[in-house]
Amino acid sequence: MSAASAAPARRDRALNDALLRYVLRLADTSLVLGQRLGEWIGHAPALEEDLGLANLGLDLIGQARLLLTYAGEIEGKGRDEDALAFLRDAPEFLNLTLAEQPNGDFAHTIVRQWLIDAWQIEVYEGLTASADTRLAAIAAKALKETRYHYRFSRGWLVRLGDGTAESQSRTQQAVDSLWRFTAELFAADEIDERMAAAGIAPELAAAAARFGRRMDEDLRQATLVRPAAQPHPWHGKRGVHSEHLGHLLGEMQHLQRTYPGVRW
Amino acid sequence: MAEREVWQLLARVPDPEIPVLSIVDLGVVRYVRRAADGRLHVGVTPTYTGCPATAAIRSATRDALDEAGHRDALLEEVLSPPWTSDWVTPEGRAKLAAFGIAPPAAAGERASGPVGCPRCGSLSTERISEFGSTPCKAHYVCSTCREPFDHFKCI
Numbered sequence: 001m002s003a004a005s006a007a008p009a010r011r012d013r014a015l016n017d018a019l020l021r022y023v024l025r026l027a028d029t030s031l032v033l034g035q036r037l038g039e040w041i042g043h044a045p046a047l048e049e050d051l052g053l054a055n056l057g058l059d060l061i062g063q064a065r066l067l068l069t070y071a072g073e074i075e076g077k078g079r080d081e082d083a084l085a086f087l088r089d090a091p092e093f094l095n096l097t098l099a100e101q102p103n104g105d106f107a108h109t110i111v112r113q114w115l116i117d118a119w120q121i122e123v124y125e126g127l128t129a130s131a132d133t134r135l136a137a138i139a140a141k142a143l144k145e146t147r148y149h150y151r152f153s154r155g156w157l158v159r160l161g162d163g164t165a166e167s168q169s170r171t172q173q174a175v176d177s178l179w180r181f182t183a184e185l186f187a188a189d190e191i192d193e194r195m196a197a198a199g200i201a202p203e204l205a206a207a208a209a210r211f212g213r214r215m216d217e218d219l220r221q222a223t224l225v226r227p228a229a230q231p232h233p234w235h236g237k238r239g240v241h242s243e244h245l246g247h248l249l250g251e252m253q254h255l256q257r258t259y260p261g262v263r264w
Numbered sequence: 265m266a267e268r269e270v271w272q273l274l275a276r277v278p279d280p281e282i283p284v285l286s287i288v289d290l291g292v293v294r295y296v297r298r299a300a301d302g303r304l305h306v307g308v309t310p311t312y313t314g315c316p317a318t319a320a321i322r323s324a325t326r327d328a329l330d331e332a333g334h335r336d337a338l339l340e341e342v343l344s345p346p347w348t349s350d351w352v353t354p355e356g357r358a359k360l361a362a363f364g365i366a367p368p369a370a371a372g373e374r375a376s377g378p379v380g381c382p383r384c385g386s387l388s389t390e391r392i393s394e395f396g397s398t399p400c401k402a403h404y405v406c407s408t409c410r411e412p413f414d415h416f417k418c419i
Contacts, residue, residue, distance in 0.1 A: 034314075048392055048393030048395070048403060049393070051393060051395045051396065051397070051403075052393055052394060052395040054395075055395040055399055056395075057314075058312070058314035058315075058316075058399060059312055059313055059314045059399065060314070061314050062310075062312060062313030062314025062315065063313050063314070065313070065314075066313060066343070133344075136344070137343040137344035137346075138343060140343075140344060140345065140346050141310075141313055141343055141344075141346040141347075142313060144346055144348070144419050145312060145313065145419075148394070148417070148419060151394065152394045152395075155394075
């Protein structure tokens with residue numbers, strides 16, 4: 001093969017690697033958040049919210065399955081959704097740092113959900129026009145579910161924020177404590193830029209502006225205060241995580257690690 | 265010919281979670297067609313990405329095809345366009361209502377109109393939870409007859 005035809009192939013490989021990492025970021029964010037929501041089962045403040053959080057988690061894990069299956073195909077090394085979910089270690093997970101934060105109280109869970117729902121709406125909306133038709137199909141499917149999730153999380157944000165003095169102060173505390181993770185949501189790195197240049201993923205700058213306006217409007221209705229922007233030393237999507245992810249994986253992967261290859 | 269027969273066959277496969285509905289009523293069977301390879305291709309789409317019934321629907325569909333002698337029929341998962349409750353057939357809506365589940369609004373009437381009580385017909389109802397016992401349902405209560413009921417979510 002001539003050098004001239006090898007060059008594009010090398011470029012394609014680089015693009016393929018970037019696509020793999022990009023899809024894993026989406027997949028892992030959904031999977032890790034879905035696992036977190038599962039921790040609420042049997043513990044939520046009311047039966048209806050228990051069902052709600054479990055339903056959200058189920059959708060997120062469903063989205064993660066479609067994305068992980070696709071990631072396995074892009075990688076081309078024969079790893080399926082289970083191998084990717086259960087047999088990777090924390091530094092190989094590329095989820096947003098926000099997704100792995102502990103549940104805390106109900107207000108923390110709602111604020112984390114509201115932030116990620118709003119982020120997913122922007123990302124999935126952009127992806128429905130992706131040059132990658134597989135990703136576009138998954139995004140269109142996930143977007144419908146995410147809009148429903150956002151209705152739930154936004155509804156609770158307003159009820160808690162514009163609620164009693166106690167619910168308002170705890171929700172404000174949750175916003176204050178989780179806000180530092182939001183800078184990572186729209187901070188584009190070379191993978192995001194490569195994906196945007198290839199027409200695969202949306203430009204994050206425009207999405208960030210829409211997200212910011214949505215935050216302002218929701219916080220205003222919830223009578224909550226938007227914290228000042230903070231620098232972000234968080235790099236979950238590059239595989240550098242807070243201490244919480246390892247513990248979450250320890251529980252999530254326990255069965256597959258203890259009994260390798262076990263099946264239902 | 266075989267296509268019509270397969271549609272009729274699948275119209276007898278119940279949804280595992282709401283068995284009064286068939287998978288055809290639910291709108292998840294997207295196509296049945298004889299392709300250029302000479303085989304029957306059957307496209308099935310999931311309702312929700314995480315719906316646990318998806319695997320059960322797939323295996324029930326496979327069994328129904330096999331039992332009817334269509335062993336070489338190809339079962340395909342279709343993601344795009346995504347399923348919408350608009351695809352629940354008029355017959356499916358009637359079956360849901362008769363079963364006590366308020367059906368989703370018909371296509372085009374989505375808006376935020378009131379959800380009618382499937383028991384007494386009252387339009388004075390209240391949503392208890394956006395979610396219910398399956399991903400496709402939400403929880404309501406009727407303010408007139410006071411009965412709680414499920415509403416098949418519009419999505």
